[in-house]
Amino acid sequence: MEDDASAPTAPPAGATTTMLTPQTLTLASLSLAVVCLAILVFFTRRKSRTTGNLLLLVGPPDGGKTAILSTLVYEQTLPTHTSLQTNASTVALPALKKTLTVVDIPGHPRIRNQVNEYIADSKAIAFVVDASTVSRNGPAVAEHLHIILNALTSLPPSQALPSLLILAHKSDLLKSGTATSATSEALAVNRVKTILERELEKRRVSQYGGVGVEGLGEEGERTEMGGLECSGDKGVFRFDDWEGGEVLFFGTSVKVGGGEKGEMNGLVSLQQWMEDNA
Template sequence: MQQELEQWKEQISHLLNVANDYLREVPPNQLYAAAAIVVFTTLLLLSLRFLKRTKSNTIVLTGLSGSGKTVIFYQLRDGSTHQGTVTSMEPNEDTFILHGETTKKGKIKPVHIVDVPGHSRLRPKLDEYLPQAAGIVFVVDALDFLPNCRAASEYLYDLLTKGSVVRKKIPLLILCNKTDKVTAHTKEFIRRQLEKEIDKLRASRSAVSDADVTNEFTLGEPGEPFSFTQCSNTVTTADASGLTGEISQLEEFIREHVKP
């Protein structure tokens, strides 16, 4: 046993000597270059891992009070409405695998969904979540749309001119909810009406003296009627019914921006 160990030691020290001699023959410049390459690749791999981990999985549900955000939140998580909801007083948030995906095999990345109440006093809460959002869902009541069009447009205007939203170009989905009722307006109609209303808002807001303007960015092209295509954020529209669980277009949007 002792002898074997001695042999091993000898062999190792011999190998070390050979390596040492070899290294002495290599010009130092080559050594430095090799070391630099090793350090550089390690750093690159580490930063890639870090980037991958910090990719956001947050989707923020916003919109006026009563548009159906909380119902949609429960549909996404549990596949049920929990027998109705009341006006939310606190943001609702959870990280989960979408209910529609629970039967899928393999590893699926969970989504962090935040439902921010529409009440104007609770809206500042949005600013806590927007900077980390991978996507924003603006829920609109397609049934009771016209009386709320102005208020919805104001809310949307504020969202689309927020620095945290514009700078990061966070994609926004206008989700026309409650389409289970035949009297619900179409998403094309809703999009057009919102554009018209925002166009009016733009004129009135730019007329306010500079000191009063709180929006960090302006919307659209000057001298042209407003259209969502002019926004630096991509704005798309989709239909849904939180009540009956028809949320496939919403799930598509989520998975487009939070990769499974």
């Protein structure tokens, strides 16, 4: 009996065959596109993390922003006055042989939104709160901070979020059972954090109910802003659960008109953060 020449030849033992169907090619193309997109986003975000070289000082008027700026720049606190102009100065970081530009943005309602002009190039935003008066000014301070939180979470996905620092400033004015500066700073941080969480939660609940929140910049103005989303239980606003990222708190103080050149006063924690993250 003759062999059939047209019969298919069996593959060798142990060999595998791959069928390239149109469906397989389509899936492979989609997978490759997803991988390429992920790589593109990764390197775009890395670039945005390395280009920011600004530290923005923001917050309500009379919180101490300009005094902090002069201390960081001149290592000496100079007398200051309320200004409606943005100030920018370069701070030297000798240990790193680097510099960091610090921008002081006034807190007046008419110009505080200038933060949006600098936020894309910032490494961090330091929100300065007068810890000695926040108990009575809580709603106004929270309204200003809400603007910052909204601006941060409104950045495009390719833009890495700048770090958010909240400075519980003038901590030396708080009275405690002991005289240590560390205790005063901890007391200031706890007070500022507690009051701001309470006031921001009020704003979140008002917006959730569809009534909007009152903007203190214009009489009778009501607005709706995002930036208060949290991952915790029932979405209650807590800085530890804020979806915009980590929020760091520092207790700070300066001696206006006093202190010798080279003395950082109560800004050691902020200065250390700058050196670690510049």
